[in-house]
Amino acid sequence: MLFKEIDKTTIILANCGKSRPRVRRVPTFLLRTWQRWVGLFFFVLVALIATLCLIVYQNTSRDYQARLDRANYIRSKIDVEQIQSSFMAIDSGLYQLNSFLNERGLSHFQIDENMGNLGGIPEDIDVTEVASVGVFFEKELTSLLSDLKSLPLGKPYDGDITSKFGWRRNPFNRRIGENHAGIDFKGAIGDTICTTASGLVTESNYNSGYGNFVVVQHSDTLQTLYAHLSRRLVKVGDKVDTGQPIGLLGNTGRSKGAHLHYEVIHNCRKINPEPFLLQ
Ligand SMILES: [Zn+2]
Incomplete structure (x- = not known):
């Protein structure tokens, strides 16, 4: 035999019930040193738990640090002063456009008074609010550009003005x-007359006052009328572009x-076209 047989102790588990007593043989050294084995078991258990906690902590910490580094990197790339300056420039541009429209009696195009130069961009722009401020300006600029496209700017015909808007002596x-x-x-009869903004032809007709005349609808509230024509080149329902x-x-x-x-x-009211001519 290669190994000496381990000394064992017999333990009889006597049951007070009806079942028969059970016999177990355990190594005698275990009975003598069980406190050490129990201690070792708890030591290993505590060590395992501590190692597990350390691994979880390190992973969480590493993830957090990576996120922090990323946030700091993004923060370093954002020039708050530049953003503030850009927004103020956009704000100022909107204000000027607004004034331009107001001078021409088109106050209904006015942008939201609660924002921008008309209400105030915050002195310290919160970086987290940059996106929403950007969306605001994008919306307002799109709206204004759309309105401007429908404004009848410039002359429909490059001729001398012989009679202005307002009270005058009856020519007859x-x-x-x-x-x-x-x-x-x-x-001169036969010269080309062009529309001053894109829109839809809503009238192309003749009457005793205007003679041959054309009306173009540019927006819900703006129209232009061209009268005394020798010939009309468009019909009701035609879409026309600026300068057509x-x-x-x-x-x-x-x-x-x-x-x-x-x-x-x-708004169904005839207004002075002169400010629109942009001479
Ligand atoms: Zn006239």
């Missing part, structure tokens, strides 16, 4: 005053000589 009877609802441009020919200059209707009568209509 010089003694009576009348309200001139538009601007007259002197020109819509008729030829003429002398039809209540007109004394070849000219274009041009009107700008805002």
Whole structure:
């Protein structure tokens, strides 16, 4: 035999019940040193738990540090002063556009007064709020650009102005005053008349006053009218772009000589087209 047989002690487990007593043989050295074995077991258990906690802590800490480093990196890349300066410039631009529109009596295009220069960009822009401020300006600029595209800016015809908007002497009877609802441009019959903004042709007709005339709807509230045409080049329902020919200059209707009568209509009210001409 290679190994000496281990000395064992017999333990009889006597049951007070009806079952028979059970016999177990355990190594005698275990009975003599059981306190040490129990101690060793608890030591190993505590060591395992401590190791596990350390691993979890290190992983969590490493993850947290990585996130912190990433946040600091992003923070270092964001120039708050630059952002603030950019937003203030955009804000100022919006304010100027707003003033431009207001000067022309188009206050309904005014942007939200609760924001921007009209309400105040915060002195210290919170970096976490940059996205929402950006969205605000993007929305407002898109809206303003859309409105500006529908503004009838510039001249419909490059001719001398012979009669302005407002009260004037009646051209047929010089003694009576009348309200001139538009601007007259002197020109030659057959010259091309172009629309001053994109839109939809809502009228292309003839009557005794305007003669041949065309009305273009540019937005819910803005229209332009071109009268005394010798010929109309568009029909109701046509979509027209800025600068597109819509008729030829003429002398039809209540007109004394070849000219274009041009009107700008805002909310069903005829307003002075002169500020829109941008001379
Ligand atoms: Zn006129």
